[in-house]
Amino acid sequence: MHYTFLYLDPGSGSYVLQVIIAAILGGLMFFKNFWLKVKSFFIKPKVKQEDAEEPEQPAS
Amino acid sequence: MQLIPGTEKYPASYRDRDGFIFKYNNQFYRCINKTYFSQYQHLMDSGLYDLLVKKKWLIAHEEVKDKPEWNSEEYRVIYPQQIAYVSYPYEWSFEMWKDAALLTLDIALTAMEKGMLLKDATPFNIQFVQGKPVFIDTLSFELYDAAKPWIAYRQFCECFIAPLLLQKYADASMNHFFQLYPNGIPLQLVQELLPAKAKWNVHNYMHVYLQGKIKTSKRNASTAQQPFSKPKMLLLLNGLHGYVKKMQVKPAKTIWDDYYTDTILSKQYLDEKAKLVQSLLKKIPFQTVIDLGANDGYFSLLLKDKASAIVSADSDVNCINQLYLKIKNEKISNILPVVSALHTPSPSIGWHHTERMNFTERFKGDVVLALALVHHLAIANNVPLEMIAQWFAALGNYLLVEFVPKTDDKVKQLLQYRQDIFDDYHSTGFEKAFGNYFDILTKATVPGTERILYLAKKR
Structure with missing residues (x-):
């Protein structure tokens, strides 16, 4: 087995990787949000109901 | 930087050029070097420190003010909250x-x-x-x-x-x-x-x-x-x-899953043993407990209101995982679960073998609890009884130990497929071996079994 990371400095070595990962995650996030929007378009009432229940107000 | 006279630099603290840990009067302090002053100031002034400490995410500290010689243009010293038991x-x-x-x-x-x-x-x-x-x-x-x-x-x-x-x-x-x-x-x-x-x-x-x-x-x-x-x-x-x-780990069966449901190791046995353990421990003063072979923490949990700190060690990682989830869910604050194979406890590792301390250095308590453990060490791992006693004596002043005789089903199982080379494995041999390091204060048989509990004090 070759441990080729041995001479890779931790900062710059993972630099490129982090740029790529951020891009992938950004893409995933975009599609996730897109999907959620599509989903909420079809099942709107349920989502709204949950939201409406959240703020708890003391009964007066 | 120059080390402050009378202090001892902690061997694990060598990587960071911005500061290090040192020991003084048996307490741990942290020295901050000049290179880190501005960042330290930002941590404190930005409100980040207060926020993290309030959430109990970061260890709290005080700035040492009563020792002028510890504060200079080159360095300053903080005194962090001390930690009783360190786990790795x-x-x-x-x-x-x-x-x-x-x-x-x-x-x-x-x-x-x-x-x-x-x-x-x-x-x-x-x-x-x-x-x-x-x-x-x-x-x-x-x-x-x-x-x-x-x-x-x-x-x-x-x-x-x-x-x-x-x-x-x-x-x-x-x-x-x-x-x-x-x-x-x-x-x-x-x-x-x-x-x-x-x-x-x-x-x-x-x-x-x-x-x-x-x-x-x-x-x-x-x-x-x-x-x-x-x-x-x-x-x-x-x-x-x-x-x-x-991330989830595979739900695994622990080695001990059926332990308490098997044959004699019934609920009744456990209740009797729990009563006996509690009454024996009433005879001695203690604050800290080292529970060796803690299994799922049954006895550690039993003692949680009587001790200030309990270390529950077992080799079974799944048992310890369950115990951790339990103390997390029930917000139990004085039990530290630790995975360590006790026949080969965690060694000293790292640079010059001093960076990380071994099990014995870290886990010393007022009383060592070793219930249903000795037969595993003595028979399954061939550790002579006297050497077991020697290790227990290094961990605590008092010992509550259970001796499981050869007539017990569990020991019979251990001996089933191997030659019985353990001539001195009987209660007299046990008392003789442990007598080298401990004075036996009381002994009592767990009702319904031939298992004996010994309460002993280190010589």
């Missing part, structure tokens, strides 16, 4: 690892809001205090530069993601593997150890497999000049957080 990552179970990883990311995300970031990401920066993970390295924070990526990213992958994945995909006992690679498990090795299916998870692929591909690419130089940004950093840290949070 290779002694944590999966859920402990996971909580430690999540804490590291939570702290990094919170620090970003206050203009700082973590400059390293090692589980050695975390200790379990009052049942919860706490970040102990006050000097790990650096000023955040949005144009730069996370300097500790690869360390996080090697020190948290790698061990978590090995525990998840290979075996829960792979937590011990970190003992061989305390500075991080090489990701290429992890790739070879993980099953092929692991590659098909996009997060596994990004954080473990992709690293090998990137280093061979020739685009590095040009891409490295693109500035990073805060949104990218948030994507990375939040992405890691969601990824770790969803």
Whole structure:
């Protein structure tokens, strides 16, 4: 087995990787949000109901 | 820098040029070097320190003011909250690892809001205090530069993601593997150890497999000049957080799953033994307990209101995982679960063998509890009774030990397929061997069995 990371400095070595990962995650996030929007378009009432229940107000 | 006279630098504290830990009058202090003054000031002035301490995520400290010689233009000293029992990552179970990883990311995300970031990401920066993970390295924070990526990213992958994945995909006992690679498990090795299916998870692929591909690419130089940004950093840290949070370990059967339901080891036996243990322990004064062979923590939990601190050690990682989840859910603050094979307890490791202390150095208590343990050490692992007594004597002043005789089903099982070479394994031999190190105060038979409990005091 070759441990080729041995001479890779931790900062710059993972630099490129982090740029790529951020891009992938950004893409995933975009599609996730897109999907959620599509989903909420079809099942709107349920989502709204949950939201409406959240703020708890003391009964007066 | 020059060490303050009369102090002793802690051997694990050599990596950081910004400061180090030292011992003075048996207490731990942290020295901050001039190179870190401005960042330390930002940590304190930005409100980040107060916020993290309030959440109990970061260890609290006081600035030492009553020793003028400890504060100069070159350095200053802080006195952190002291930790009774130190555990190391290779002694944590999966859920402990996971909580430690999540804490590291939570702290990094919170620090970003206050203009700082973590400059390293090692589980050695975390200790379990009052049942919860706490970040102990006050000097790990650096000023955040949005144009730069996370300097500790690869360390996080090697020190948290790698061990978590090995525990998840290979075996829960792979937590011990970190003992061989305390500075991080090489990701290429992890790739070879993980099953092929692991590659098909996009997060596994990004954080473990992709690293090998990137280093061979020739685009590095040009891409490295693109500035990073805060949104990218948030994507990375939040992405890691969601990824770790969803990780689950295979639900495993513990070795002891059927232990208490088997034959004589019934509820009745357990109740009788619990009563006996409680009445025997009333005879002695104690604050701290080292529960060896703690199993799922039954007896540790029984004593939680009577002791200030309990260390529950067992070799079964799944038992310890269950115990950790229990103390986490029930907010029990004085039990520290520890995974360690007691026939070969955690050694001294690291630079000059002094960086990480061994089991015996760290876990000393007022009373050592060794219930249904001696037969495993003596018969399953061939440790002579006298040597067992010697080790117990190194751990505590009092001992509550159970002797399980050869007539017991459990010992019969251990001897079933092997030659009985244990001529002195009987109560008289036991008393003789333990008599070399302890004075036996009381002995009592567990009703309905031939098992004997001994309460003893170290000579």
